[in-house]
Amino acid sequence: MHCVSILDIIVQMLPPYYSPIRQAESDLAVGPYGFIMNINFIVRGILSFLMALALSQIFPKSGAVRVGLVFLAIWSVCSFLLAFFNTDILDDPKVAPTHTWHGELHILFAFIAFIAAAAGELILSQSLSRTRILKSLKGVALTLSILAILALLAMEKMPHRGGLAERLFLFFILLWMFVLAVGMRGKATRTPADF
Template sequence: MQSRARARRSLALIAMAGVVLYVLVDVVLQLLPPHYSVLADAESDLAVGPFGWIMSLNFLGRAVTSAALAAALLITLPRTIRRDVGLVILALAGLCSAVLAFFPTDIPEVSGTGVAPTTSGGVVHLVAASTGFVLALVACWVLTVESRRGQARIDRPTALAVGLATLGAALLLGTITALPALLGLAERICLVGILGWVFVTASLVRSGQFAV
């Protein structure tokens, strides 16, 4: 039992540190050339340019973060079908993030808008990014419901994170179809919600607030 508790805390700490590092790298890269727009340009654009390799490593780090949280929940939550499904979905979302590191996005022309890819690698990136967002959002919902099973309500930080991720996903869909000038902002709102959920969930696992 002690070894399981240590493993649980260590994995949760890795996930929490992964979220913090990911956000810090994103912020730093946003300040470096070629200075993409936070409002209009997708986060994936940060992987294209003189410092793009750093963002590629960041995508791999996000995959490791997802894997760490999935492993922590695997040894924390009682085994149920819903838990297993949620963990598989979370792992697949992390895999999608890893794919982004090897297939850079296509940067639209200065006069263009939207995220329409122009190369085969760009197509792979767009599919992986879109799939990853959907899977991560579904994992948030499934694992939140499962982890808080039997409780009267979901705690406020978790509910806020899941709600923000859901709102961001809805806004992202709207910007893709109608308002591409705000695509970057909508994507980042969704990402903040997902990463916030990962951090909050990992902190709850580390503090032992989930039943073993």
């Protein structure tokens, strides 16, 4: 997850210098260095999918866990697909909004990804007490998933600060994965029976 954050920072500092407060992160994929953001989407999707696979080995099988893992997998696939369907830049008030087919698909994939990530992480956080290896992280994971949901709601309530709210949402979603990945890595030497 570190490389995702690094790519985000790099592409934000390059032309055309989109506003991180107002504009969506997806806008960074449109411009001379947009390929970096597209690489970011691909890496994010792959790492998120690997995280879902790793979690599937740790959680006991149950209906709620399966639903949470499916949501996390949906987030992963949609995040990956964002790289292939660039968004439309609609931030300039002097230009009439032009919606392209790939821009519409981008919005659809992003919407599905955000809802799936928030729901999946909340469901899985509530189920952490059923695992031995990540049981102690339930409070932190639940807090991060709730903060992600609040940031997601803020995106709708603060359209002029939507870029900031979106980045906070992504920060909490990816931090949740990072915290659980560190927790799993710390216990990697345990035998399967200890899980």
